[in-house]
Amino acid sequence: MSESDRIQTVRDSYRAFERGDRELAERVFGEELRFHAPPDPELDRAGYFERCWPNAAHLEAFEFVRLFERGEEVFATYEARRADGSRFRNTEILTVRGGKIVEVEVYFGWDLE
Numbered sequence: 001m002s003e004s005d006r007i008q009t010v011r012d013s014y015r016a017f018e019r020g021d022r023e024l025a026e027r028v029f030g031e032e033l034r035f036h037a038p039p040d041p042e043l044d045r046a047g048y049f050e051r052c053w054p055n056a057a058h059l060e061a062f063e064f065v066r067l068f069e070r071g072e073e074v075f076a077t078y079e080a081r082r083a084d085g086s087r088f089r090n091t092e093i094l095t096v097r098g099g100k101i102v103e104v105e106v107y108f109g110w111d112l113e
Contacts, residue, residue: 006096007067010074013094013101014062017055025053030100037106048104058083065089072097079112087112 009028016025033045040051059080066077077091089110095103 005099006069006072006074009096009099009101010067010076010094014076014078017059018061020056022053022056025049025056028101030097030102032102033100034103035106036104037108066091 012024013028015021016028029045029048031045033048035043035048035052040047043051060083061081062078063080064076064078066075068075072095074094074096075091076094077089079087079089081087088108089112090106090108092107093105094101
């Protein structure tokens with residue numbers, strides 16, 4: 001898998017959130033997905049869609065500040081806009097294997113003005 005393919009897979013995952021496109025999200029996240037964030041240190045794929053996917057209804061756009069690859073990992077720092085106009089910034093490390101995202105580590109806490 002080339003660098004541009006991994007990065008495109010990651011871009012597609014954020015596009016799924018922007019559009020509320022669950023079908024696209026189902027395609028890019030692998031069956032063996034593991035999701036890690038401070039409030040959810042270890043979610044499987046079902047847990048991810050149960051706990052995280054509902055946030056898609058509240059998000060409108062992602063703007064990438066950093067998006068680069070190292071091996072199977074794609075590093076993404078983005079600024080997101082919620083439907084209410086508020087904004088926040090997160091960094092995520094996404095592991096892409098076989099064209100699917102199989103692991104996500106989320107680091108967050110920046111609300112933007």
